[in-house]
Amino acid sequence: MTANAQRRFILDEFFTLTLAGTVQRSGLYKEGTTEKDRKPFQDSLRKLLEEMAGEYEHSVAEEVHVANVKRLADELSAKHEDVLADGGMRIGHAQKALNLYLKYRWCLGEIPAPPHCPLDSIVLGQVPGCETVRWTRMKTIDEYRDAIAKVRLAAGEQSLAQWELENYGKR
DSSP, X not given: OOHHHHHHHHHHHXXXXXXXXXXXXXXXXXXXXXXXXXXXXXXXXXXXXXXXXXXXXXXXXXXXXXHHHHHHXXXXXHHHTTTBGGGSOOHHHHHHHHHHHHHHHHHTTSSOOOSSOOOOHHHHHXXXXXXXXXXXXXXXXXXXHHHHHHHHHHHTTSOXXXXXXXXXXOO
């Protein structure tokens, strides 16, 4: 197996895990959509994640990262509203997809630590002030920023990515 084939295999696995973590039991898709219906959305998600990951080869400012979360939600909503519940991708799903994908790339050593960590029920449930926040219902960037601010307080001096990996990386 060549190095290129090995890398492609790992990236395929990263996307599969990211997709599963983003969509399983999260209410992303409209009821009744088939796997065939969902495939174009999944292809677009993968393309955008891989494109955005290139921006993270060097440290990215938090505002750029937040803009990328919003861009992911906006672009996929505009293109795939036919398969997405509520007519679009929520910010909670977009942050989970981008942050989880970046976490895998960071752990492989391909990028520096990303600005944020994936927000899910496990992380949010342990952060003071976020115990009742549901990442699957997070609709606005302001809701996301508020949750990140509370996670930052819990992380103390550590980066959010390092804090989450050390405290919640074992599932």
